Amino acid sequence: MQIAITRSSICAHAAHAAVEAAVAYGGAIDKAVVAAVVDSSGDLVALLRADGAFKPSIGIAQDKAYTAAVFGAPTEALSQALSANATLHQGIALRPGVVLFAGGIPIVVDGAIIGAIGVSGGSEDEDRDCARAGLAALGL
Amino acid sequence: MQIAITRSSICAHAAHAAVEAAVAYGGAIDKAVVAAVVDSSGDLVALLRADGAFKPSIGIAQDKAYTAAVFGAPTEALSQALSANATLHQGIALRPGVVLFAGGIPIVVDGAIIGAIGVSGGSEDEDRDCARAGLAALGL
Amino acid sequence: MQIAITRSSICAHAAHAAVEAAVAYGGAIDKAVVAAVVDSSGDLVALLRADGAFKPSIGIAQDKAYTAAVFGAPTEALSQALSANATLHQGIALRPGVVLFAGGIPIVVDGAIIGAIGVSGGSEDEDRDCARAGLAALGL
Amino acid sequence: MQIAITRSSICAHAAHAAVEAAVAYGGAIDKAVVAAVVDSSGDLVALLRADGAFKPSIGIAQDKAYTAAVFGAPTEALSQALSANATLHQGIALRPGVVLFAGGIPIVVDGAIIGAIGVSGGSEDEDRDCARAGLAALGL
Numbered sequence: 001m002q003i004a005i006t007r008s009s010i011c012a013h014a015a016h017a018a019v020e021a022a023v024a025y026g027g028a029i030d031k032a033v034v035a036a037v038v039d040s041s042g043d044l045v046a047l048l049r050a051d052g053a054f055k056p057s058i059g060i061a062q063d064k065a066y067t068a069a070v071f072g073a074p075t076e077a078l079s080q081a082l083s084a085n086a087t088l089h090q091g092i093a094l095r096p097g098v099v100l101f102a103g104g105i106p107i108v109v110d111g112a113i114i115g116a117i118g119v120s121g122g123s124e125d126e127d128r129d130c131a132r133a134g135l136a137a138l139g140l
Numbered sequence: 141m142q143i144a145i146t147r148s149s150i151c152a153h154a155a156h157a158a159v160e161a162a163v164a165y166g167g168a169i170d171k172a173v174v175a176a177v178v179d180s181s182g183d184l185v186a187l188l189r190a191d192g193a194f195k196p197s198i199g200i201a202q203d204k205a206y207t208a209a210v211f212g213a214p215t216e217a218l219s220q221a222l223s224a225n226a227t228l229h230q231g232i233a234l235r236p237g238v239v240l241f242a243g244g245i246p247i248v249v250d251g252a253i254i255g256a257i258g259v260s261g262g263s264e265d266e267d268r269d270c271a272r273a274g275l276a277a278l279g280l
Numbered sequence: 281m282q283i284a285i286t287r288s289s290i291c292a293h294a295a296h297a298a299v300e301a302a303v304a305y306g307g308a309i310d311k312a313v314v315a316a317v318v319d320s321s322g323d324l325v326a327l328l329r330a331d332g333a334f335k336p337s338i339g340i341a342q343d344k345a346y347t348a349a350v351f352g353a354p355t356e357a358l359s360q361a362l363s364a365n366a367t368l369h370q371g372i373a374l375r376p377g378v379v380l381f382a383g384g385i386p387i388v389v390d391g392a393i394i395g396a397i398g399v400s401g402g403s404e405d406e407d408r409d410c411a412r413a414g415l416a417a418l419g420l
Numbered sequence: 421m422q423i424a425i426t427r428s429s430i431c432a433h434a435a436h437a438a439v440e441a442a443v444a445y446g447g448a449i450d451k452a453v454v455a456a457v458v459d460s461s462g463d464l465v466a467l468l469r470a471d472g473a474f475k476p477s478i479g480i481a482q483d484k485a486y487t488a489a490v491f492g493a494p495t496e497a498l499s500q501a502l503s504a505n506a507t508l509h510q511g512i513a514l515r516p517g518v519v520l521f522a523g524g525i526p527i528v529v530d531g532a533i534i535g536a537i538g539v540s541g542g543s544e545d546e547d548r549d550c551a552r553a554g555l556a557a558l559g560l
Contacts, residue, residue: 006502011471012443012468012469012470012471013504015468015469016436016440016468020436023432043469043475043478044467044469044478045468045469046467046468046469047466047467048432048435048461048465048466049432049435049464049465050432050437051145051431051432052145054210054211054212055181055182055463056210056211056232056235056237056238056466057254058463059235059236060235079227089227090230093227093230093231093234094234099231100227100231101225101227101228101231124225124228141429141433141435141437141557141558142433142434143430143431143434143527143529143534143560144428144429144430144431144529144532144534145428145429145430146426146427146428146429146432147423147426147427147428147429148426148427149424149427150423150424151331151422151423151424151425152303152328152329153421153422154332154421154422154423154424155328155329156296156300156328157421160296161467162470163292166508174461176528181461181463183329183335183338183461184327184338185327185329186327186328186329187323187324187326187327188292188295188296188325188326188328189292189295190292191291191292191324195323198323198324208422217339232551247423249423252424254423254424257407260327278421278423279421280423330423331425334422334461334490334491335490336490336491336512336515336517336518339515339516340515359507370510373507373510373511373514374514379511380507380511381505381507381511383506404505404508419429
């Protein structure tokens with residue numbers, strides 16, 4: 001009988017580099033952002049808040065990363081997938097830790113979700129670009 | 141390596157004067173309101189509840205002040221800025237401590253946000269007018 | 281059939297004066313404190329935080345005032361009254377909003393509890409002295 | 421009337437370096453720890469979780485940093501200062517975000533508390549040593 005399954009998760013070193021790159025990208029476009037990386041369980045691995053970033057972004061960045069990791073989809077793609085059913089969309093939006101606007105992106109290696117990055121502090125497009133900069137620092 | 145950044149925050153004396161003036165303005169227009177002033181981190185510095193003010197206004201006034209301080213914008217201006225995107229607007233509205241209707245105004249000195257005042261108990265226009273009376277007491 | 285009872289509660293003007301006096305007394309003994317006044321239901325009426333007061337004191341001052349108002353006794357007298365029974369003492373200490381160390385004092389007029397004042401930021405003795413200074417400003 | 425006071429807070433760059441150094445020190449003594457740095461208001465600036473660190477350490481590290489920042493003392497020194505009074509000690513221990521065992525240390529520059537570092541995952545001595553390694557990376 002098989003007893004265990006194996007899961008891959010992002011390591012601390014990579015998460016540290018990713019939040020640094022995401023915050024640096026924000027600085028380059030003059031946006032003070034918070035970047036957070038969670039593992040495949042949605043638990044926090046690394047976080048960095050730029051000087052002057054909105055205080056609520058500390059929580060929003062973590063929740064975007066959590067949402068992307070545990071549903072395995074970018075936050076706005078999840079929102080889009082739920083959009084045909086307003087009750088479902090709202091019901092998921094109200095779950096603890098769920099954020100349905102852009103800025104959370106899964107981190108995928110060899111087809112497996114190993115975590116996610118979430119960014120908050122700019123517009124949805126800016127947050128997504130910062131998150132992608134974080135992934136780019138990992139060669140993804 | 142640079143270690144620290146500097147931030148200004150409203151002092152107790154000014155906050156005490158502002159909540160007094162905001163509540164007095166409410167009295168002059170026959171509205172029992174709660175006024176709260178928070179520092180630049182969104183933490184409470186002073187609060188005053190007029191006799192007969194709605195009990196939930198104790199929390200709403202604080203949340204309006206918090207929202208205006210941490211996002212650096214009047215609460216209704218923040219709501220307006222998010223209004224083009226229903227998912228984003230609802231997502232921010234659901235964050236802890238966030239209020240998106242009128243009555244929260246940042247306190248700005250020399251271009252820096254040093255805190256905010258929030259008022260609750262009247263209509264949105266009345267609350268905003270009370271908050272402005274609080275700022276006027278500081279010469280702002 | 282009697283339908284209603286009447287209760288007296290501290291008014292906004294008095295509460296504002298009391299927190300100002302309590303914080304001023306703290307300043308005179310070089311302690312940055314938070315002072316809070318609640319009504320006879322334990323709901324916040326006025327609060328003032330001295331520049332530099334510990335952030336957790338914002339909540340502790342309110343909880344001391346709440347505890348003194350709703351149990352009708354100074355916080356340390358309540359603790360003393362419960363001290364013979366450790367399970368009871370701990371059980372009350374764990375209730376939401378309850379604080380059992382010194383610094384919360386009921387406000388009593390003509391034998392009726394009309395509210396309470398709570399102070400936090402110094403030692404127990406200093407907090408109690410600040411609270412008494414708040415009462416003294418009301419001629420109590 | 422004076423309106424504002426000025427406060428210094430740790431910047432993102434320094435916080436990022438400190439959590440990296442604290443986690444690296446943990447690795448050198450074979451302990452997987454979480455390190456968190458908060459600003460002078462107790463709000464999170466940077467966090468890093470070593471591979472394999474206990475999951476609750478994510479929260480404990482943040483709470484240690486919060487406690488040290490908002491009370492302006494190492495967590496175990498605060499515990500020691502409260503130890504003569506069991507009711508007070510327990511009362512403070514129960515406040516939200518407060519941790520009273522070793523591993524949280526204020527970050528002080530020119531006599532001002534600009535934030536704090538908290539580490540969790542090892543013994544109290546190991547956590548404190550990791551936190552000190554984080555400070556050492558800032559030349560403190």
